[in-house]
Amino acid sequence: MFKKIFTNSFGILFSRILGFIRDLLTASILGANIYSDIFFVAFKFPNLFRRIFAEGAFTQSFLPSFISSKHKNLFAFSIFIRFFSIILIFSILVTIFSPIFTKMIAIGFDENLILQAAPYVAINFYYLDFIFCVTFLAALLQYKEHFATTAFSTALLNLSLIASLILFKNSEKSDIVLAMSIAVLIGGFLQFLSHLYMAKKLNILKRLVLACKGFKKKSQIVKNDLNRFYKNFFPAILGNSTAQISAFLDTWLASFLVSGSISYLYYANRVFQLPLALFAIATATALFPTVSKNIKRKDYEKALFHMKKSFWFLTFILSISTLGGIFLSKEIVWLLFERGSFTSQDTINTSAVLSMYLIGLLPYGLNKLFSLWLYANHKQLIAAKIATYSLITNILLSIILIFFLKAAGLALASSIAGFVLFIFTIKEFGVKKFLDIISTKIAFILLILLIIESIFLYFIKGFIDAYI
Template identity: 65%
Template sequence: MLIKSIFTNSSGILFSRILGFIRDLLTASILGANIYSDIFFVAFKLPNLFRRIFAEGAFTQAFIPSYAKSKHKIRFSSIIFLQLIGFLLVLSLFVTLFSSLITKAIAVGFDAKTIDLAAPLVAINFYYLPLIFIVTFMAALLQYKNHFATTAFSTALLNIALIGALLISKDLEKYEITYYLSYGVLVGGLLQVLVHLIAVKKHNLCKVFTFKKHEKKEENRFYKSFMGATLGSSTAHLSAFLDTWLASFLVSGSISYLYYANRVFQLPLALFAIATSVALFPMVAKAIKNKDENKALQLMKKSSLILFGLLGTATIIGIIFNDLIVWLLFERGAFTSEDTTNTSLILTMYLIGLVPFGLAKIFSLWLYANEKQFIAAKISMKSLAWNIVFSLILIIPYEAAGLAFASTISGFVLLFLTLKEFGFNKFKTLIFK
């Protein structure tokens, strides 16, 4: 079942990423790497950051173990959903009202004129967050039932919506195109909600709303785990956000170089590491719940060995052919050969950290399944601190490439500390036994 689930997730992610690269190809060709692409990427960065930390990472890592142990699953899931969707809607309204301040906070290096251009886009894009939380909530229920296909393939819908927005608006002014892209984000979110509603209904999981008395103890346990998981799952995403923030002080186009390079880096990470962790986590959580530690460890051994081989191969290929990859994907239209050179160097800096980030994701599942979210959070924050230190050291001599390499260093720190908590002796025995 593990291999089948990994294959399902990988297939869906691959399909989505192919469409994602088509989207990026069109974006690079139509918008290029300039102030207009920068402001859209900044506007989409904030909801994407919250989505990956809260919705996809932290929520699933806290919800599935709590849901597995809950005695009243419908009551528990209902109150959690209603509380969090209410919070996210209020947060979205707050971002709308104070979009200029929010934009200034996430792109400090932008001047007043650029902030005025970006602020409306930030407000529009942020409404993707409550939509994708609804998707993630339903996806967690489906994952518990070992159904992964809907979530894996539905991510393609966002890319389809954005491709459509680009094709419709390609002959308009560049700033108008950014509006079409922003509304395309919302259309993609709505489509993802729709297909998950269909899947949830098919699997008889629609009874998620109840107003009966619920178990406060279960709710408190979830939020305790959720707070820890929120911090623990944030390292890679906060690193990318930090890159954007610092790159706003560099020459125009730096944010876009980091974005395009990170998009390539994220392909093998998502295709192999994320696909594996999504399939593995419910199985490990259920094994831990049933006090079958040996089964959980064997699942992790099998997954980590496969993942090491896949990510190691991807790293070598990516570094050797970095220029060719960027040239094939992006160099056309407004994206020049100089942009290719700058992006490929940054890609190499990111790829060095591919294996540690991927393996850290697998071994952190052990902590989450054992509800040690706050320990994982401490590890994550230490890794992030190293990233900040090296970003500040490397940004002046190496500019955007230095920011990418600082993120890679934090990946090695993250893996070291995660394995230390897992147990070096246990890791040695697990891998070489």
């Protein structure tokens, strides 16, 4: 299990490093101007759909339904042909009515800017077509307990964008935006090819091709499986949308604060997301197919055994990340961002926001683990309701805390909402099962290690403050 977690974590880390290089090159070559705004707007639309739809809701609903189906290949092909057709039609509509869709995501743009950005919006949106194919094949690879291709293929998009920036660095700004937009499609295509190759190697592709023969006549066989999938899929969309709504709310509220508040939230959240992705998301991704299969076989004891091992691993590593991040928040922000126009005051403000975000790292991370139990048991609707409770908490606390703590208050509201999310998830998972997991000598050992780490970090921080 830990080999799969390490594979996911290393792939995410590799991609994040390339993403950081991409951001540096974009800022250096394209700059911060109307052309960079146009590209970010153009890429925002497919990226938003990817986060809500493809990477979250689809996999969480598809994999448990696929495992439960008696006609797996026919069910998989039925889902693929339906979804890909809808996404392709939607992409064509975006191309035809690109100014309208551009206006939807860039309300502040005037008519001239909308006309400039519209062609790039149309180009970038086809990335979603590729990424759906990638997500679909990735789910099938997960079922085969293969994670490396998906973990590392994400870097192909960043490599493609980096190449376009280097090759067109001396071109006109509009040409650079065009090159980057095409690079997005090339990156998506390369991700698709890598998954297609592995699907062929693991004999997945052959089975899908066989399933398409006589598909119309056989499609009724999996009608019940499809209904169960759709029943779970739409609530899963709602559940995965809450994080995006929360991020939008923070940005909107921060726009009423002093200049730079939006940036403090953005940079702090970038740091916060790293341990969350490296450890919590990587662990949940690796564990999801295993737990789903055990639950399908009604082997709950084995499923809980894997959950227990993962729980203590995540608790330890996320606790270390939380303590280390809060103790050294100022130093982390200084090292990563304080250069050029990013002043020492910006470092202080961003580190305060980062500390507030990190308070919620452990509950958000552990929720990734326990929510997969709900998904594996086809409880996507309940998970969506829990996410809604968390969102409501976040909205109410954001409106209150912004008056006292400014941007840091928005981050603290998000962290408290994370505790609400975790508590309700544990309640649905089962308090007794949760107590069985945590009732072990490991808890005492973990506490001792965290105390030692706190003392170590205290002296490290003192040394840094004294000599750096």
